[in-house]
Amino acid sequence: DSGVTQTPKHLITATGQRVTLRCSPRSGDLSVYWYQQSLDQGLQFLIQYYNGEERAKGNILERFSAQQFPDLHSELNLSSLELGDSALYFCASSLTSDYEQYFGPGTRLTVT
Amino acid sequence: AQSVSQHNHHVILSEAASLELGCNYSYGGTVNLFWYVQYPGQHLQLLLKYFSGDPLVKGIKGFEAEFIKSKFSFNLRKPSVQWSDTAEYFCARRNYGGSQGNLIFGKGTKLSVKP
Numbered sequence: 001d002s003g004v005t006q007t008p009k010h011l012i013t014a015t016g017q018r019v020t021l022r023c024s025p026r027s028g029d030l031s032v033y034w035y036q037q038s039l040d041q042g043l044q045f046l047i048q049y050y051n052g053e054e055r056a057k058g059n060i061l062e063r064f065s066a067q068q069f070p071d072l073h074s075e076l077n078l079s080s081l082e083l084g085d086s087a088l089y090f091c092a093s094s095l096t097s098d099y100e101q102y103f104g105p106g107t108r109l110t111v112t
Numbered sequence: 113a114q115s116v117s118q119h120n121h122h123v124i125l126s127e128a129a130s131l132e133l134g135c136n137y138s139y140g141g142t143v144n145l146f147w148y149v150q151y152p153g154q155h156l157q158l159l160l161k162y163f164s165g166d167p168l169v170k171g172i173k174g175f176e177a178e179f180i181k182s183k184f185s186f187n188l189r190k191p192s193v194q195w196s197d198t199a200e201y202f203c204a205r206r207n208y209g210g211s212q213g214n215l216i217f218g219k220g221t222k223l224s225v226k227p
Contacts, residue, residue, distance in 0.1 A: 002155065002157070031213065033213075033214055033215075035215075042217060042218075042219050042220065043202065043204075043215075043217040043220075045207070045214040045215065045216070048213065048214055055213075056213070056214060058214060090155065090156065092156075092215075094213070096213075097213025098213065100146065100158055100161050101158075101215060102158065103148075103155045103156040103157070104155060105154070105155045106155055
């Protein structure tokens with residue numbers, strides 16, 4: 001158990017819908033990262049937050065957005081879902097950008 | 113752009129065999145390197161990390177890795193694998209650019225250990 005929690009574990013939804021994935025970082029960690037894991041793309045960085053502020057963006061689609069709240073939990077919002085968005089979405093946290101990242105159990109999203 | 117490449121897509125070994133998984137990283141910037149393991153259906157777990165200092169890094173579960181700067185390599189090794197080491201292994205480097213700190217992953221190497 002890494003100390004990073006993610007909900008829900010599984011999510012099945014239809015194309016065109018919107019979903020919200022939630023992540024709680026390890027106690028004391030200020031940085032939160034979101035990654036997408038798919039068979040064809042591998043592990044891709046989506047977005048990073050540090051202490052409530054967006055720090056860096058990776059290969060995140062415009063249909064996706066995220067935020068980090070004052071209690072440091074983070075949410076990833078995926079809208080206008082397409083079949084190709086089906087993937088595992090991982091959240092990771094670290095004390096700051098300079099420290100190792102610990103990963104949550106992931107949310108498996110299936111878009112039908 | 114910074115990148116990480118892993119040479120082997122799938123490695124099959126018998127129990128007690130020695131393991132070496134290759135990883136090469138692209139030149140440039142501060143080098144922080146990691147190996148993560150993903151057991152079937154589970155999340156990524158940190159095996160070991162290299163930030164600086166001794167290039168031979170020891171991690172959990174008997175794994176070690178050697179940082180060779182001249183070869184841009186960070187290979188993972190284990191002297192004797194067990195069936196429970198069956199998993200996918202990912203090499204990663206930290207992306208240093210501005211205030212970024214995200215990880216750049218290789219494609220992963222699937223390890224199957226036959227009992």
